[in-house]
Amino acid sequence: MSETAHTPAGLTRNQALVLEALARADAPLTAYTILDQLREEGFRAPPQVYRALDKLVESGRVHRLESLNAFVACRHPGCDGHTTVAFAICENCGKVAEIGNDALVKSLRAIARGEGFEISKTTVELRGLCAACRAG
The missing domain is CATH 3.30.1490.190 (Ferric-uptake regulator, C-terminal dimerisarion domain)
Incomplete structure (x- = not known):
């Protein structure tokens, strides 16, 4: 699936992979940790992760923790x-x-x-x- 193809949830492939990585995590992840985890999925550069994170934060599916410079998947449906x-x-x-x-x-x-x-x-x-x- 190409980066612009959409999953059933309306996310690009990269967004879905980043969201899945965050949902699996027991703790917040930095963009570089996400990049390392997704290298086998074809992620090669930080901008791929940051673009996906920007859209996921914008849509409310992911939150950025400023003090940690890290990200978590939203776990509270009524935010x-x-x-x-x-x-x-x-x-x-x-x-x-x-x-x-x-x-x-x-x-x-x-x-x-x-x-x-x-x-x-x-x-x-x-x-x-x-x-x-x-x-x-």
Whole structure:
């Protein structure tokens, strides 16, 4: 299948492969890690991965974790249109939990409005230890 052919989900072959790699991952992946994992599928250069990631982020299927410069597949179907997302990132094991919380979204919007600011996109990253690492 060529890069421009579409899968049934409406993704290009490269987008589908990148999304599958992220969905399989136990932790966030950098673009270069994705490239290494997909070399056998014909990926040869970073721009192939970055183009796929850009489209997947734009469509809300993937989120970029700014502090890690890495990506995760969206695991929360009701992400409020993917304009406000929160993540809990374990500093010990690297696992990431996507948090969907309407109260958080409303609070952030109210705070911003109080400052005369309109939010177009928000990513909140909480760093600490997950329950499993705290217990272990």
